[in-house]
Amino acid sequence: MTVFILVGGVFTGADVWRETAARLAAAGREAHAVPLTAIDAGRPAVGHVDLETHIADVTAAIDAVGEGPGREIVLVGHDYGIHPALGAADRRPQRVDRVVYLDCGMPRDGVPPLAAVPDPALRARLAARAGRGETQGELAPPATHEEWQRWGSTAGVGVAALDRLTALAAPQPLGTLLQPLRLSEAVAAVPATGVLCTRNGVGIDLVQRLVDFGDPVAAALAGPRVTFFELPTGHWPMLSCPAELADVLLRAAAGAGHRLRPADTGTPPAHLRPFPLDVPEVPRDRKGHVDLYVPGEGGARPAVVFVHGGPVPAAARPTPRDWPTLVGYARLAAAEGVVGATLDHRLHDVADYERAAADVTAAVELVRADPRVDADRIALWFFSGGGLLAAPWLAEPPAWLRCLAASYPVLEPPPGWGLGDSRFRPVRAVAHAGALPVVLLRAGREAPGIAATVEAFVAAAKDSGARLELVDVPHGHHGFETLDPAEETGPPLRHAMRAVVTRLTG
Structure with missing residues (x-):
């Protein structure tokens, strides 16, 4: 019994x-x-x-x-x-x-x-x-x-x-x-x-x-x-x-249920698997908590700053800016002729959004101050739980922010995260985006809870007349770059990157 x-x-x-x-x-x-x-x-x-x-x-x-x-x-x-x-x-x-x-x-x-x-x-x-x-x-x-x-x-x-x-x-x-x-x-x-x-x-x-x-x-x-x-x-x-x-x-x-896979099985975890696209090797230039991938000579260029998701434990190694996905995105940007930048921010817990936002702001200013970067042509690209960090930029987009992009983002905080009264609510903030172009990579097999936030954002963007471009990955999962076949994820990924670069250089 x-x-x-x-x-x-x-x-x-x-x-x-x-x-x-x-x-x-x-x-x-x-x-x-x-x-x-x-x-x-x-x-x-x-x-x-x-x-x-x-x-x-x-x-x-x-x-x-x-x-x-x-x-x-x-x-x-x-x-x-x-x-x-x-x-x-x-x-x-x-x-x-x-x-x-x-x-x-x-x-x-x-x-x-x-x-x-x-x-x-x-x-x-x-x-x-x-x-x-x-x-x-x-x-x-x-x-x-x-x-x-x-x-x-x-x-x-x-x-x-x-x-x-x-x-x-x-x-x-x-x-x-x-x-x-x-x-x-x-x-x-x-x-x-x-x-x-x-x-x-x-x-x-x-x-x-x-x-x-x-x-x-x-x-x-x-x-x-x-x-x-x-x-x-x-x-x-x-x-x-x-x-x-x-x-x-x-x-x-009765002892049933799903069992998790230990970290030391010898098989790379999803976030450390290879980037799905072949991208040229571009040297990394590390400056504090930011890495720059600069496409050779040619004067000041526009830049895309890639903001990882989370929460990520403070002890995680390698840190996000060295993950294949983030490095791949940055090198893909460099292949398109703009500077790619990755960073580490301190989103280690759901209570850390304010300090993570401060880290992102500091990283953006560091990138804009680099002489190889055109400070008036910057794009921000957010991932997963980092999507909530997009809200302040949507609410008050500076003149130099020429595009905002997101891949499989969380765009409304879950109730249990305690962020209901915070400024990190992109669904609300998009009404103030004005003429800022937004490119959204949407995973067709997204987790239901996250998918609901994406659809709420899309509806809010439509109601407010925001300049939203949707790029769908119909069979993609959350983190599709390293989870799904390259032939399915590669084309929409390239399309999204070119959409962002066009808005930076046009």
Whole structure:
């Protein structure tokens, strides 16, 4: 008999699991949603409530499950709930057979749940309170449908379900977010499954990329005891698709799921595979965090600055400006008679967009100051998650910016990234692009969540009369240059480059 112990996220009590628990029970399993102290009406607070209080709640739920042959405990933590779930699993590692991370990050020893709060402004306010020693009190729950988006995508959650979520939301005790999680090595031995809700911004491909980049934290995710599932929904699958969630949990309990490829298999990861086009060798001129590829003599030339995507772990080696794709694009630009420039910026986490934007601005100024570059004829070309960095340039394009291009970009931040109120929203910014030409390379087999942002951008560009040229790669995937056949990706890539160069030189 498999016993599921379900732990809810921020503001949410046991009731949020009602439909999922019923489906697990109908499949012949036990399912217990944990009432959390000061969150659930049936478990009022007595004294100070912190993370250890909730860990004790979950530990008590584990202890209440009778032991016996064939009784396996699967501990499911959603959102904030993964913190008390992991804390309890660390205290009862012999009793827990699997931990399921439901659309949440990877908590680490010594880090408080506050680090996982997606809203940066709220995170900063709470951190300031912690700095003043204010670890008690309550964090008021969201009151409207729109405010739930600050905590994650509500995709798939109907109006009635959102009404119910809002009506049942309870104030989150401040101490539960500010107290650091304490873990030993014991929990690392417990098998784990990640369930990723792709409409909230993260899928298996993105996690595989983190492993491929050499992120030491992500490396453990490619272990033999770790599996993954995707659900094409938002952050609350227990409300948007409880039947599908129950099915995934049953399969996870059986040890099924996708396993990631370790980084050291001997096969080059996608981002280090060869560029699909034969381009002439052009010497690299390294200046600080920028590399210039200059096409020989001939005076000052226009330049294309290529801005890589991310987030990319700080420890990733080689760094993006040395990846074959970025080098290939820069050399292709040089073959067309303009200067190609690549750079490294510090987009290591979704909280890093401001400093990455500053790095891009500094790189552009460095390129424009080079005597081999025509400072009045510059193009910017963005990739993947770097697409959000295009927004400030669209919102206020300088006179010297003659073209903006993007390949398989993210053009609207996923709700869980905490950037809803930021300036990094190209879908909004394109209305102010004016006469700035925009060239967009669109992958036909893009991840659904990213594809939705591209289509929203295209619609916004059309509504505002922006000068948008679409270059489609019908069978291309995200990162198509090194994933798909050269005969399919090469022609549109060359077409896009020539479109950009024409706008620089015309």
